[in-house]
Amino acid sequence: MSLASMQLEVARNEEGIRAAVTSLSEQFGERCQTSLSLREQHAHTTSWLPNQPPDAVVFAHSTEEVAEIVKICAALRVPIIPFGTGSSLEGHLNAPGGGISLDLSLMNEIIAVHPEDLDCVVQPGVTRKQLNAYLRDTGLFFPIDPGADASIGGMAATRASGTNAVLYGTMKDVVLGLTVVMPDGTVVKTGGRAKKSSAGYDLTRLMIGSEGTLGVITEITLKLNGIPEAVSGGIASFDSIADCCNTVIEAVQYGIPVARIELLDALSVKSVNAYSKLTLPESPLLLVEFHGSDAGVREQAERFGEIAAENSLKNFEWTADPEERNRLWAARHDAYWAGCGLAPERTGLSTDVCVPISRLADCVTATHDDIAENGLLGPIVGHVGDGNFHVLVLTDINDPEAIAQTEAFVERLNYRAIEMGGTCTGEHGVGQGKMKYLPKEHGAGVAVMAAIKRSLDPLNIMNPGKIIAIDTE
Amino acid sequence: MSLASMQLEVARNEEGIRAAVTSLSEQFGERCQTSLSLREQHAHTTSWLPNQPPDAVVFAHSTEEVAEIVKICAALRVPIIPFGTGSSLEGHLNAPGGGISLDLSLMNEIIAVHPEDLDCVVQPGVTRKQLNAYLRDTGLFFPIDPGADASIGGMAATRASGTNAVLYGTMKDVVLGLTVVMPDGTVVKTGGRAKKSSAGYDLTRLMIGSEGTLGVITEITLKLNGIPEAVSGGIASFDSIADCCNTVIEAVQYGIPVARIELLDALSVKSVNAYSKLTLPESPLLLVEFHGSDAGVREQAERFGEIAAENSLKNFEWTADPEERNRLWAARHDAYWAGCGLAPERTGLSTDVCVPISRLADCVTATHDDIAENGLLGPIVGHVGDGNFHVLVLTDINDPEAIAQTEAFVERLNYRAIEMGGTCTGEHGVGQGKMKYLPKEHGAGVAVMAAIKRSLDPLNIMNPGKIIAIDTE
Numbered sequence: 001m002s003l004a005s006m007q008l009e010v011a012r013n014e015e016g017i018r019a020a021v022t023s024l025s026e027q028f029g030e031r032c033q034t035s036l037s038l039r040e041q042h043a044h045t046t047s048w049l050p051n052q053p054p055d056a057v058v059f060a061h062s063t064e065e066v067a068e069i070v071k072i073c074a075a076l077r078v079p080i081i082p083f084g085t086g087s088s089l090e091g092h093l094n095a096p097g098g099g100i101s102l103d104l105s106l107m108n109e110i111i112a113v114h115p116e117d118l119d120c121v122v123q124p125g126v127t128r129k130q131l132n133a134y135l136r137d138t139g140l141f142f143p144i145d146p147g148a149d150a151s152i153g154g155m156a157a158t159r160a161s162g163t164n165a166v167l168y169g170t171m172k173d174v175v176l177g178l179t180v181v182m183p184d185g186t187v188v189k190t191g192g193r194a195k196k197s198s199a200g201y202d203l204t205r206l207m208i209g210s211e212g213t214l215g216v217i218t219e220i221t222l223k224l225n226g227i228p229e230a231v232s233g234g235i236a237s238f239d240s241i242a243d244c245c246n247t248v249i250e251a252v253q254y255g256i257p258v259a260r261i262e263l264l265d266a267l268s269v270k271s272v273n274a275y276s277k278l279t280l281p282e283s284p285l286l287l288v289e290f291h292g293s294d295a296g297v298r299e300q301a302e303r304f305g306e307i308a309a310e311n312s313l314k315n316f317e318w319t320a321d322p323e324e325r326n327r328l329w330a331a332r333h334d335a336y337w338a339g340c341g342l343a344p345e346r347t348g349l350s351t352d353v354c355v356p357i358s359r360l361a362d363c364v365t366a367t368h369d370d371i372a373e374n375g376l377l378g379p380i381v382g383h384v385g386d387g388n389f390h391v392l393v394l395t396d397i398n399d400p401e402a403i404a405q406t407e408a409f410v411e412r413l414n415y416r417a418i419e420m421g422g423t424c425t426g427e428h429g430v431g432q433g434k435m436k437y438l439p440k441e442h443g444a445g446v447a448v449m450a451a452i453k454r455s456l457d458p459l460n461i462m463n464p465g466k467i468i469a470i471d472t473e
Numbered sequence: 474m475s476l477a478s479m480q481l482e483v484a485r486n487e488e489g490i491r492a493a494v495t496s497l498s499e500q501f502g503e504r505c506q507t508s509l510s511l512r513e514q515h516a517h518t519t520s521w522l523p524n525q526p527p528d529a530v531v532f533a534h535s536t537e538e539v540a541e542i543v544k545i546c547a548a549l550r551v552p553i554i555p556f557g558t559g560s561s562l563e564g565h566l567n568a569p570g571g572g573i574s575l576d577l578s579l580m581n582e583i584i585a586v587h588p589e590d591l592d593c594v595v596q597p598g599v600t601r602k603q604l605n606a607y608l609r610d611t612g613l614f615f616p617i618d619p620g621a622d623a624s625i626g627g628m629a630a631t632r633a634s635g636t637n638a639v640l641y642g643t644m645k646d647v648v649l650g651l652t653v654v655m656p657d658g659t660v661v662k663t664g665g666r667a668k669k670s671s672a673g674y675d676l677t678r679l680m681i682g683s684e685g686t687l688g689v690i691t692e693i694t695l696k697l698n699g700i701p702e703a704v705s706g707g708i709a710s711f712d713s714i715a716d717c718c719n720t721v722i723e724a725v726q727y728g729i730p731v732a733r734i735e736l737l738d739a740l741s742v743k744s745v746n747a748y749s750k751l752t753l754p755e756s757p758l759l760l761v762e763f764h765g766s767d768a769g770v771r772e773q774a775e776r777f778g779e780i781a782a783e784n785s786l787k788n789f790e791w792t793a794d795p796e797e798r799n800r801l802w803a804a805r806h807d808a809y810w811a812g813c814g815l816a817p818e819r820t821g822l823s824t825d826v827c828v829p830i831s832r833l834a835d836c837v838t839a840t841h842d843d844i845a846e847n848g849l850l851g852p853i854v855g856h857v858g859d860g861n862f863h864v865l866v867l868t869d870i871n872d873p874e875a876i877a878q879t880e881a882f883v884e885r886l887n888y889r890a891i892e893m894g895g896t897c898t899g900e901h902g903v904g905q906g907k908m909k910y911l912p913k914e915h916g917a918g919v920a921v922m923a924a925i926k927r928s929l930d931p932l933n934i935m936n937p938g939k940i941i942a943i944d945t946e
């Protein structure tokens with residue numbers, strides 16, 4: 001087992017690629033780039049997998065241009081890899097068969113905000129922070145917050161979530177409709193602006209999480225939320241990870257509408273303190289936040305406090321000051337980089353299992369023990385209100401033995417979660433790195449996915465070698 | 474234009490059907506029935522479309538039996554029409570090319586309830602009332618409530634919702650996973666029990682709303698909710714429908730987490746009073762309900778009252794007594810039958826548009842005017858918190874002129890909603906009756922749906938002639 005074995009081979013169509021790059025260069029001039037550094041930067045992202053650069057990077061300005069690019073590539077059977085900000089983690093952006101990285105970062109216009117309907121329409125290159133900055137004066141916000149300042153298009157493509165998902169859902173819950181350029185260049189609008197619909201197959205949800213393998217998302221209609229009247233929260237520290245998890249389980253089962261509830265194990269706290277210059281108590285802790293009316297938030301916090309107290313709460317610190325709170329959550333969002341900082345000479349591999357909430361303590365403690373028993377360096381953080389947690393395994397990727405050990409750990413972790421009724425990926429997606437786990441998780445469903453892929457992308461040009469392998473004629 | 478023109482022709486495979494009925498009779502004995510009355514009852518349901526009975530009705534006991542039936546029908550290229558309780562409204566259960574009605578009502582076992590994870594696993598024939606009766610002592614409930622006591626399988630297949638959807642979502646939001654028998658008899662498990670996942674294409678959401686055209690749902694994992702600590706609500710009456718709608722729009726925009734907010738126009742109130750022996754004030758009214766903690770519910774109700782007062786509220790009556798409240802909501806759920814009672818000699822055709830909330834007042838008042846101008850009999854009720862409302866047009870289906878007038882009204886209504894960014898169906902689904910509106914609503918998306926249908930059901934045996942037309946080889 002080696003890292004490269006996680007990457008599916010995709011045959012290179014040398015002649016087609018040459019013709020496509022020539023044609024795109026003619027048509028897009030400076031917006032078609034072939035420098036190695038740019039190509040490598042468009043493949044590597046934050047993945048731990050070997051870099052497989054595309055042959056060119058093309059920057060599109062509009063849905064029409066995307067359709068043109070797709071038509072050129074389809075005619076020549078050349079792979080297209082849609083690119084947002086490059087913050088994906090599972091080799092989503094690698095080009096195993098070469099081809100064109102279709103960079104959507106210049107399509108970063110916020111097309112419309114409809115405060116009266118609590119929705120907005122954005123281009124795929126808009127990032128979540130850009131959108132929230134834009135919305136600041138409307139009283140509305142967009143809640144989905146993966147760690148990185150990802151693009152909305154990329155977030156839709158990977159079915160992303162983040163710390164707010166406990167209360168506000170994931171990308172599948174907040175996207176009302178999409179514009180998608182299909183693998184033959186047809187432009188399709190899915191969904192609409194009504195809050196619900198039963199009008200035919202749910203193409204919106206099919207595209208969300210398809211990771212660019214079924215088409216290119218070029219416009220997104222998003223639900224927005226009113227900024228809560230009151231926000232309060234704090235840091236609850238415990239002696240053990242099990243106490244943290246049991247507090248979470250009971251809070252969820254009790255139905256407390258907590259907005260965010262995040263776990264950091266002691267090692268993560270240490271890394272976050274160092275990276276973000278904080279002085280959090282270096283024991284397992286929960287960061288919690290409640291959104292609502294003044295009275296509602298007070299009520300939630302009291303009930304949470306009671307549950308925490310029954311689970312050997314050591315200390316609870318309120319963070320009523322908004323600036324202090326923002327600093328804390330910024331630190332949480334930087335936990336990936338903080339974790340990497342524990343061993344700068346190593347490479348971080350982020351896992352992403354998610355289990356039914358009742359199995360959270362079992363899965364986290366078994367994983368924590370596994371890390372200790374195998375002498376791995378792996379801080380744990382998690383969106384534990386959803387049963388989702390990440391181990392950032394820090395590995396020397398020049399040491400085959402270390403790689404093998406890491407791979408074995410990841411495999412045990414993923415199978416552990418799947419056996420508990422969970423998933424190998426709560427929010428990062430499959431890309432190249434998790435393809436081998438899908439048969440265990442979905443069984444015969446993988447063949448159904450392959451049939452859909454074949455029907456919509458018979459030439460296998462849309463981000464080939466990701467999610468599922470298909471044969472083409 | 475005639476009602477029959479809403480039904481797509483599907484060629485009959487006479488020989489195959491004969492062989493399938495013989496084979497299924499041998500295998501299932503008494504559980505394969507061919508009496509005309511039973512066949513007609515399995516086709517007609519509450520639709521206004523002409524009855525197209527299947528050739529036999531087969532009652533399945535298990536996923537394995539469903540797979541066997543599907544395999545027999547696939548081998549002989551015979552249509553299969555999955556049947557739950559028969560409460561669909563758009564000809565979903567008709568058999569335009571004959572074939573087998575696959576009755577799932579005997580698969581009505583509640584397989585597991587996991588209170589610790591707030592979920593349960595049920596067979597498709599379990600009805601929503603059966604599930605809630607079963608859950609009574611657990612402190613949990615299943616919130617989705619279409620008017621009828623529909624089966625959970627049917628509700629998943631049509632992406633149903635109902636009065637509680639404002640707060641709790643629709644079937645797309647509460648289904649965690651499915652077991653589906655695919656058109657070739659393969660058994661596929663989609664989703665899982667984790668609250669979120671990014672592991673591949675969202676087959677769960679693809680199956681939800683596919684109306685039996687992509688496979689037979691034989692098991693459903695559902696999220697459940699805690700019974701709210703406090704429930705309160707009441708009846709707010711207004712002088713005009715516009716005042717009702719504007720109250721709803723402002724309440725939604727303000728972000729009041731109302732659980733239910735239903736509109737009844739004066740004619741609906743009159744019909745409900747007569748049918749359910751109530752004495753509601755016969756003017757446009759809103760039924761509202763708030764779920765939460767004691768303090769939360771009080772806060773919501775106060776804010777709602779302020780908004781209603783600014784919109785010329787005439788009268789507000791609290792219904793604090795649970796029995797009184799249940800009687801009121803039972804009456805709301807019987808509004809379809811109450812409406813039909815306004816003209817027992819006529820047939821009711823229920824429309825189902827849904828628009829962005831800001832267009833609710835525009836769409837409802839334009840529709841109300843259209844009804845008046847054309848002398849139609851059409852009470853209006855609606856899940857207005859979601860922008861969804863129903864006109865029940867009462868028509869003499871023996872009078873071609875009346876039918877033409879009704880058809881023209883429905884067409885105007887559906888196009889009006891679609892032009893406002895809405896949908897021709899918020900929750901009833903497409904079936905036969907709404908197929909002709911899909912191109913206007915989804916454009917090139919219809920071809921994508923057809924490609925998916927062709928790839929998963931190449932023989933076109935799964936509920937053919939519904940949602941989309943496909944060619945087979």
